[in-house]
Amino acid sequence: MAKGRPDALSGLFAPASVAVIGASNRVGTVGASLFRNVLGAGFRGVAYPVNPRWSSVSGVRCYPRVADLPETPELAVVIVPARDVAATVDELGALGTRGAIVISAGFREIGAAGATLEDEVVAAARRHRIALVGPNCFGLLNTDPEVSLNATFSESLPPRGNIAFVSQSGALCAGILRYGIAERIGFSRFVSVGNRAGIDENDLLASLGRDPATKVILLYVESLADGRRFLEVAREVTESTPVLVIKSGRTPAGERAAKSHTGSLAQSGRDQLYDALFEQSGVLRADSIGDLFRMAKVFSSGARLDGPRLAILTNSGGPGIVAADAAARAHLELPALAPPVRTELGRLLSRSAALANPVDMTADAGADQFRDSLRLLLREPEVDGALVIATPTGTLTAEAAARAIRKGRGASRKAVAACLFGLTDLSHEVGDLEAHGVPTFTFPEEAVQGLGSLARYRAWATRRRTEVRTFAVDRRAVRRTLRHARSLGVVVLPEYAAREVLGAYGVAFPDARRVRTLDGAQAAAESVGYPVVLKVASPDLSHKTDVGGVAMGIENASDLRTAWARMQDSLARKAPRARIEGFEVEAQIPDGKEVLLGIQRDPGFGPIVVFGMGGIYVEALRDVTFRLAPIRPLGARHMIESVRGFRVLQGVRGEPPSDLPALAEAIERVSQLAVEVPEIVELDLNPLLVRSEGAGVVAVDARIVLAPSSRSGPSASARR
Numbered sequence: 001m002a003k004g005r006p007d008a009l010s011g012l013f014a015p016a017s018v019a020v021i022g023a024s025n026r027v028g029t030v031g032a033s034l035f036r037n038v039l040g041a042g043f044r045g046v047a048y049p050v051n052p053r054w055s056s057v058s059g060v061r062c063y064p065r066v067a068d069l070p071e072t073p074e075l076a077v078v079i080v081p082a083r084d085v086a087a088t089v090d091e092l093g094a095l096g097t098r099g100a101i102v103i104s105a106g107f108r109e110i111g112a113a114g115a116t117l118e119d120e121v122v123a124a125a126r127r128h129r130i131a132l133v134g135p136n137c138f139g140l141l142n143t144d145p146e147v148s149l150n151a152t153f154s155e156s157l158p159p160r161g162n163i164a165f166v167s168q169s170g171a172l173c174a175g176i177l178r179y180g181i182a183e184r185i186g187f188s189r190f191v192s193v194g195n196r197a198g199i200d201e202n203d204l205l206a207s208l209g210r211d212p213a214t215k216v217i218l219l220y221v222e223s224l225a226d227g228r229r230f231l232e233v234a235r236e237v238t239e240s241t242p243v244l245v246i247k248s249g250r251t252p253a254g255e256r257a258a259k260s261h262t263g264s265l266a267q268s269g270r271d272q273l274y275d276a277l278f279e280q281s282g283v284l285r286a287d288s289i290g291d292l293f294r295m296a297k298v299f300s301s302g303a304r305l306d307g308p309r310l311a312i313l314t315n316s317g318g319p320g321i322v323a324a325d326a327a328a329r330a331h332l333e334l335p336a337l338a339p340p341v342r343t344e345l346g347r348l349l350s351r352s353a354a355l356a357n358p359v360d361m362t363a364d365a366g367a368d369q370f371r372d373s374l375r376l377l378l379r380e381p382e383v384d385g386a387l388v389i390a391t392p393t394g395t396l397t398a399e400a401a402a403r404a405i406r407k408g409r410g411a412s413r414k415a416v417a418a419c420l421f422g423l424t425d426l427s428h429e430v431g432d433l434e435a436h437g438v439p440t441f442t443f444p445e446e447a448v449q450g451l452g453s454l455a456r457y458r459a460w461a462t463r464r465r466t467e468v469r470t471f472a473v474d475r476r477a478v479r480r481t482l483r484h485a486r487s488l489g490v491v492v493l494p495e496y497a498a499r500e501v502l503g504a505y506g507v508a509f510p511d512a513r514r515v516r517t518l519d520g521a522q523a524a525a526e527s528v529g530y531p532v533v534l535k536v537a538s539p540d541l542s543h544k545t546d547v548g549g550v551a552m553g554i555e556n557a558s559d560l561r562t563a564w565a566r567m568q569d570s571l572a573r574k575a576p577r578a579r580i581e582g583f584e585v586e587a588q589i590p591d592g593k594e595v596l597l598g599i600q601r602d603p604g605f606g607p608i609v610v611f612g613m614g615g616i617y618v619e620a621l622r623d624v625t626f627r628l629a630p631i632r633p634l635g636a637r638h639m640i641e642s643v644r645g646f647r648v649l650q651g652v653r654g655e656p657p658s659d660l661p662a663l664a665e666a667i668e669r670v671s672q673l674a675v676e677v678p679e680i681v682e683l684d685l686n687p688l689l690v691r692s693e694g695a696g697v698v699a700v701d702a703r704i705v706l707a708p709s710s711r712s713g714p715s716a717s718a719r720r
Contacts, residue, residue, distance in 0.1 A: 009199070009207040012099040012131055013142045013189060015075035016045045018151065019097075021066065021088055022079030022104075023049030023057045030103060031079045032057075034139065034153045038077075041141070041150035041157055048073060066091040075099045077139065077151050082106030085135065086120035093128020100125065101151055102134035108195050109136055122197050132198025133191070138170035141190045144213060152177075152192070161186015162215035163300050164208045166201055168193055168222050176289070184431060185293060186300070188213040200225035202233050209237035216299040218292055219245040219283075227273075227605035231281050231628055238282030242299045242457050246286045247274050273605060276626040280635065282460040284453050291449060294441065298450035301439045303415035305454035307384035309335045311377040312358035314389035315365045315396065319419065319444050320358035323387055326445035330452025334358070335382045348372050363393050367400040374408030378416070385415035385454075387447050391422075398422050402429035406436050415454055417447040466634040471669055474504035475676070482679055482706070491706050492539045494581055498683075498702035505673045507666060507685070508698050512586035518564050522557055524585035531555050531588040533700070534563050536571060540578040542703065547574040552588060589698050592689030593649055593658050596624065597666060597699075599674045599683035601707070607674035611667060613645035614687040631671040636664040649690060658690040662697045681707045 018038060024031035031051070036058050038047050049057035052064040063069050066076075066088065072095045078088055082104050089100055107118035118135060125132040133140060139152030143160040150157055152173070158180040167173050170192045180187060188211065191204055201219060208217050217237070224230050234243055278285045286292035310332045314320040327334055334357045337345070342355045348369055354360040359377070361369055370390065377386050388408075390401035398420055409416045418433055418440040420426050430440045441447040481500045485493055493501070499509050513524035514537060525532045536549035544550045548570025551563035564583075571578065596614035601607050605628055612624030625642045627635055640646060640663060651657040666688065674680065682705035689698045 009099075009131060009203065011074050012101075012133065012140060012199075013149070013207075013211075014144065014147045015073070015099065015149070017048065017071060017073045018043065018045060018075045018077065018149070019048040019050055019066070019069060019073035019092075020057075020077045020079065021050045021092075023051050023054075023062065025054055025057055030153045033155065034077060034079060034103065034151065035060075037150045037152060037155060037157075040155070042148040043150075044146060044148055045074075046071075066095065069095070072096045075101070075151070078102045078135075079104055082114065082117050082135070086117065086124045089121055089124040089130060089132075090128070093124065093130055097128075097130060099131040100133070101137065101140055102132065102194070102197075103137060103139060103153065104134075105136040107135045107197070118195060118197050125198055130198075134194040135197060136170065137194025138167075138173040138192030140192070141187075143187055143189070152190075156181055158190070159184065159186040161188060161300060162213060163187050163218060163296050164189045164191075164211065164214040164216070165218045165220075166191050166193065166204045166208070167220040168196070168201070169220060170194060172220060172289075179293070183293070183297075184427075184434065185297065188215075196225050202226060202229045205230070205237055205243065206233050209233075209241050214241065215302070216296055217241055217243045218296055219243065220289070220292075221245060221247050224274075224277075224604060227277055227602070228628070231277055234278075234281035234283050238457075238460065243281075243283045244286055244292055244295050244299070244453070245278060245283050246289060246292045247271075247278075272624075273602070273608065273626050276608075277605065277628060279638075280628060282457070284456055294446050294450050295453040297434075297439045297441075298415075298417065298454055299457075301434065301437050303385070303417070303437060303439065303454060304413060305385045305415040305451060305458055307458070308455045309333045309382060309384040310448075310451060311335075311337075311380070311383045311386045312389070313361070313370070313373055313377060313386060314358055314391075315361045315363055315370070315393065316389065316391045316421075317354070317360045317362075319389045319391070319421070320360050323389060323419075323444035323448055324358055326448035327452075330448050330455075332448065332452055332455060337377075338380065338382065341376060341380050344376055345373060348376070363391070364395060366395050367404040370396075370401060370404035371408040374405065374416070375410060378409065378412040378414050383414070385417075385451055387417050387419065387444065387451065389419045389421075389444050392420075398424070398426050398429045402433050405438060406433060409436075409438060415451060417441065417451055419444045419447050464634060466632040468630045468632050468671075469668055471506055471672060473506065473669075473672070473676075477501075477504040478677060482677075485706065486709060490539060491708065492542075493704040493706065494537055494539050495535070495584060495702055496537065498704040499699075501677070501680075501704060502670075502673070502685070502699065502702055505669050507669060508696060509702075510587040510589055510698055510700060512584050514582050514584055516582045518561065521564060521583060521585050522560060525554070525557070525560055528585065528587040532560070533584075533586050533588045534560065534567065535584045535586070535701075536567065536578075537581045537584055538575075538578045539581070541575060544701075547571060547578075549575075554588075586700070589689050589691070589700060592691045592698065593645075594687035595645075595649075595663070595690055597670055597685040597688045599629075599670060599680055601674070601678070601681040607671075607678075609639075609667060609671050609674060611639045612643050613648070627671075629671040629674040631668055633664065633668065636667040636671075639667060640664060656692040659693050659696055660690075662695075663688075663690050666697050679706050681705050 020035045022031045023035035049062040054062040076092050107114040142149045154174045156177045173192045312323050345355050392398045433440045511528045515521045532554045534551040594614040596612045598610045607629040623644045649658040684703040685699045
């Protein structure tokens with residue numbers, strides 16, 4: 001996303017004029033504090049208070065009605081009772097106002113009556129093409145000195161910086177602003193979206209991605225307005241601007257019970273869907289607000305880490321060990337230092353110094369040794385960045401340590417982070433380092449976490465790009481099968497119909513026959529060849545194994561007769577009301593690792609592909625991963641590598657490796673099916689057998705759940 005491109009929301013962030021509807025002189029009211037904040041921040045445009053109760057507000061002439069304003073305000077901040085907001089927005093629209101921030105509460109967040117009022121506000125904004133922020137929000141600020149807009153009810157104005165922050169929580173915003181001031185964290189833009197009735201996080205993400213003053217974007221979200229659009233926007237923004245997110249809360253489970261392994265896993269693993277979404281779009285997720293801002297501090301410093309190799313320099317062994325442990329958790333490497341580097345360090349440091357990585361200079365190291373050792377480490381080609389941990393001692397003051405770190409870094413472009421220990425106020429030293437691009441932390445693990453996020457973003461930005469592959473498939477066969485199912489009123493496809501759909505998309509199955517009698521089963525077994533598997537065919541049985549509906553390892557006709565009799569008895573006892581359409585006799589695949597591959601269609605995310613280690617224990621082990629379709633070749637490979645069972649697929653204890661390229665292609669084919677056939681809301685291939693290298697993959701069980709007829713039709717992506 002090109003910085004500086006025209007921004008559709010520029011009127012919100014840089015208006016020439018602002019009207020505060022509901023401005024007040026009454027002490028303690030939002031109307032009083034917000035208008036005072038607009039003036040106090042030094043807004044470079046014209047500010048108008050509107051309120052029939054006052055002739056002036058904070059010394060500025062006040063207008064009784066919107067229609068009385070001497071000019072059309074480009075932006076309006078609305079602080080009136082909820083019942084009056086829609087009419088106010090209508091009045092603003094009649095004047096030609098282009099943006100409105102509704103601070104007022106009492107809308108969707110309070111229930112049905114408030115939701116009705118909110119719908120009226122949205123309708124008014126749409127009629128007049130007004131960009132609407134809120135309602136029930138904290139407001140917006142822009143620290144650009146050419147704008148200086150504080151349209152929030154917080155008197156605290158953070159310093160100018162290059163971090164943009166977007167939050168769904170208004171209450172959180174005030175605390176974040178105070179935290180930013182205390183920690184010297186500067187913001188470029190700051191927005192609370194409230195109920196997201198108009199502008200949402202996707203609109204703001206696209207806007208902030210174009211802002212040349214913003215170097216890193218932070219998001220606090222409890223849910224996403226449109227997960228599919230977030231993927232599209234974030235993937236473009238993160239090509240040039242890091243996006244960091246903290247996601248809290250959980251999406252409620254779907255109204256209907258999931259009918260498959262895939263559906264059950266997706267509903268119970270909602271948070272994993274967000275992980276997948278963030279990973280696919282290059283967004284870095286933080287575990288806490290503190291983590292979010294520690295990561296942001298590193299990015300805002302302009303530091304770059306071209307690889308995961310970190311050098312740790314310390315004058316105290318304990319913090320160095322803590323940092324080394326944190327580096328392992330952050331997937332950073334501590335490369336061994338080359339012999340010439342160790343020799344040079346030996347000349348610089350005392351004989352008691354440890355010259356491995358971490359380099360422990362011991363407590364007698366002075367400022368010159370900090371400076372020269374850091375300079376030497378940064379010249380080492382095998383080092384991508386450095387963490388310097390300094391504990392003030394009798395021979396080293398905090399001021400001297402900070403100066404030594406700054407000089408040791410010099411003009412190096414490699415990332416350097418610092419950790420200063422001390423019992424006194426170190427704000428001066430920290431400020432000096434951070435002014436020179438060295439982010440500074442209280443504890444070493446915080447610094448390592450920040451550097452780790454740099455490495456993760458670098459890996460995303462330099463990743464190998466692949467494009468979505470489109471395979472030749474038989475769409476007519478799929479449409480024919482689905483039409484037949486619809487004509488019968490079927491929602492859960494029988495396995496033979498599911499095989500037809502998947503076979504049309506190139507998914508291989510064993511040779512099989514559908515039968516109704518034991519004689520038919522014996523003839524089918526002779527046709528496909530022993531050993532065989534016997535399975536019940538029923539649209540009512542989601543998990544056939546649970547009711548004795550699967551028999552494997554049938555080696556001959558005698559085994560088949562025994563398995564047939566046992567299955568009839570088990571079905572009669574455990575599933576007496578199930579509709580039995582027959583039985584499947586299929587060739588048993590002699591080898592292969594069991595995996596799960598499936599589809600779950602989510603209202604907010606669209607089609608999701610699920611992959612993991614399969615079999616009857618899939619829901620207990622939950623070794624699965626998710627991606628939003630469509631999936632690129634590299635994404636399919638990442639799905640395979642991300643599950644804990646990947647090592648099993650690689651081959652263990654002398655076993656041959658599995659056919660991973662064939663498995664990746666199967667994931668891509670199912671992804672294409674998910675995109676092109678929106679009638680499918682759930683799909684299970686469990687197990688899908690991954691055979692040895694070069695032997696391909698074979699599906700031995702398939703289940704497809706269709707949407708009710710009223711929900712069928714083109715997908716949202718197809719309509720766009």
